[in-house]
Amino acid sequence: MTLWIVVGAVLPQALGIALSPVPMVCIVLVLMSGNPIRAGLSFVVGWCGALAIATGIVVLLTDAVTDDGSESARDGVDIVKLAVGVVFAVLAVRYWRKRPPPGEPPPRPAIVEKILTMSGLGLVLTGAGAALANIKNLPLIISSGSQIGGSGLTGGQEIGAAVVFVVVASLTVLVPLIAVAVVGAERSAAPLAALEQWLVGNLNTILVVLLTVLAAVMIGQGLDLLR
Numbered sequence: 001m002t003l004w005i006v007v008g009a010v011l012p013q014a015l016g017i018a019l020s021p022v023p024m025v026c027i028v029l030v031l032m033s034g035n036p037i038r039a040g041l042s043f044v045v046g047w048c049g050a051l052a053i054a055t056g057i058v059v060l061l062t063d064a065v066t067d068d069g070s071e072s073a074r075d076g077v078d079i080v081k082l083a084v085g086v087v088f089a090v091l092a093v094r095y096w097r098k099r100p101p102p103g104e105p106p107p108r109p110a111i112v113e114k115i116l117t118m119s120g121l122g123l124v125l126t127g128a129g130a131a132l133a134n135i136k137n138l139p140l141i142i143s144s145g146s147q148i149g150g151s152g153l154t155g156g157q158e159i160g161a162a163v164v165f166v167v168v169a170s171l172t173v174l175v176p177l178i179a180v181a182v183v184g185a186e187r188s189a190a191p192l193a194a195l196e197q198w199l200v201g202n203l204n205t206i207l208v209v210l211l212t213v214l215a216a217v218m219i220g221q222g223l224d225l226l227r
Helices: 003-018 021-030 036-065 071-097 110-117 120-132 137-149 155-169 171-183 185-201 203-226
Strands: none
Touching (some): 003 137, 003 203, 021 036, 021 120, 021 203, 036 120, 036 137, 036 171, 036 185, 071 203, 120 137, 137 155, 171 185, 185 203
16 A cells, blocks of 8 residues: 555544544633643643554554555454444444433533643643543544554655644644634634534534444445455
8 A cells, every 4th residue: 555545544533533522622621721822732742642652552563463465454454444333333323312302401521620720731631531531532543553554554654644644633623722822812712612612512413423424434444344
């Protein structure tokens, strides 16, 4: 496989991580704090660092147990994708059944109530936790890391693919931080508050739609096992 074919294959997983509503709510709240840039950087460092380390570990482990570009490596990646797709389909049904009754707001995630009181180190750890403790993200990291590690790329190309994956997966925490840095905290306050209310109010709906799409994509890619 070429570098860009592998990058294209892991982009859906990266976008699935990027569109997680809870870390989006977290970064919005952090950017509404008294020191938004410093707090936002702490959260982003934790998020990006955790994604990079976890992806790198999966790539290295996959590299160590597979021959470059071998048929068995490709089959293994397809099996992982199928399994992840099935897990996401089950989760989509679960979140659909847990949705609040019409007119009743969903409960706010526990982390949302605590994040504004955290120190810099606490925000770094929270960012890392948001990246890895999310029930959806870890399967996507495993799927993408195994795809990169089992693709037969050179070491430098694997690093490049992993960097692209982490950057795309981090867009929804990076872009708000950059926007606040450019526009200013005062002018960003009202749009950020409106975005936070919308995300919390539609949390379950976003998750159901996202998990359904991811399930379809992952199962579709995994069916290459039948080639």
